[in-house]
Amino acid sequence: MSRSKKAKAGPPEFRRSPCPVTSTLDIFGDKWTLIVVRDLLLGKRLYREFSESPEGIPTNILADRLKRLEAEGIVTREPYQQRPLRYAYQLTEKGEDLLAVLAEIARWANHYIPGTAKPPAVLVQRLAKVRKRRGW
Amino acid sequence: MSRSKKAKAGPPEFRRSPCPVTSTLDIFGDKWTLIVVRDLLLGKRLYREFSESPEGIPTNILADRLKRLEAEGIVTREPYQQRPLRYAYQLTEKGEDLLAVLAEIARWANHYIPGTAKPPAVLVQRLAKVRKRRGW
Numbered sequence: 001m002s003r004s005k006k007a008k009a010g011p012p013e014f015r016r017s018p019c020p021v022t023s024t025l026d027i028f029g030d031k032w033t034l035i036v037v038r039d040l041l042l043g044k045r046l047y048r049e050f051s052e053s054p055e056g057i058p059t060n061i062l063a064d065r066l067k068r069l070e071a072e073g074i075v076t077r078e079p080y081q082q083r084p085l086r087y088a089y090q091l092t093e094k095g096e097d098l099l100a101v102l103a104e105i106a107r108w109a110n111h112y113i114p115g116t117a118k119p120p121a122v123l124v125q126r127l128a129k130v131r132k133r134r135g136w
Numbered sequence: 137m138s139r140s141k142k143a144k145a146g147p148p149e150f151r152r153s154p155c156p157v158t159s160t161l162d163i164f165g166d167k168w169t170l171i172v173v174r175d176l177l178l179g180k181r182l183y184r185e186f187s188e189s190p191e192g193i194p195t196n197i198l199a200d201r202l203k204r205l206e207a208e209g210i211v212t213r214e215p216y217q218q219r220p221l222r223y224a225y226q227l228t229e230k231g232e233d234l235l236a237v238l239a240e241i242a243r244w245a246n247h248y249i250p251g252t253a254k255p256p257a258v259l260v261q262r263l264a265k266v267r268k269r270r271g272w
Contacts, residue, residue, distance in 0.1 A: 029167035032165075035155075035157060035158055054153040108234060108236065
């Protein structure tokens with residue numbers, strides 16, 4: 001694409017297709033990213049807290065996923081300690097709104113995968129707020 | 137675990153954790169599986185039809201994902217041609233009910249990823265049926 005065309009900001013370019021499912025999988029299509037989002041929804045903010053989750057996310061994958069989530073505007077980070085420098089992470093509105101997606105996944109899993117845990121009440125309560133904010 | 141314990145069918149064993157999100161990612165946590173489910177929801181049934189989707193799923197990945205979806209009870213297949221033997225695939229009820237998950241993903245993507253396509257009307261109409269069947 002020529003430079004002048006780029007400057008015009010033409011139609012968005014998609015990695016694979018404009019399908020909303022495909023575009024979402026280009027961000028979350030792996031075994032770990034939505035687990036980090038789940039932890040953030042549960043109020044975890046620190047690297048150490050994510051690492052301690054029962055799934056045992058490998059450190060290099062955690063670092064990569066947090067970086068990608070930040071690049072996608074789904075999390076922000078700010079320093080909470082200077083020496084050594086450490087960051088606390090939290091969801092943006094775009095990230096918070098994934099709660100509705102995770103809730104639907106949980107509903108499907110609770111129905112079809114025997115023994116899966118119910119989502120914590122705190123998330124169920126927050127879902128109503130997300131739905132209200134979205135106005136959908 | 138001892139054989140007698142297995143025979144008693146104790147609590148279900150999870151690959152990583154009983155979290156419903158994690159358990160679902162153990163099935164769908166990749167860039168392709170939900171695209172095949174999307175195609176099935178759109179009425180595609182044949183290997184060739186899945187291959188022709190704009191994302192261009194590689195043949196070996198398609199074969200693997202269909203096999204895994206069948207093992208998970210999400211699709212069934214039956215022969216539609218004998219020489220050479222070819223199968224047609226369709227979603228089970230467990231698979232059909234993923235429509236609600238895909239709908240929520242599409243809603244999030246349409247809101248936050250500029251230019252993503254709206255889901256076809258036929259799927260929006262079917263969603264009401266899925267929700268009714270689930271009784272949720």
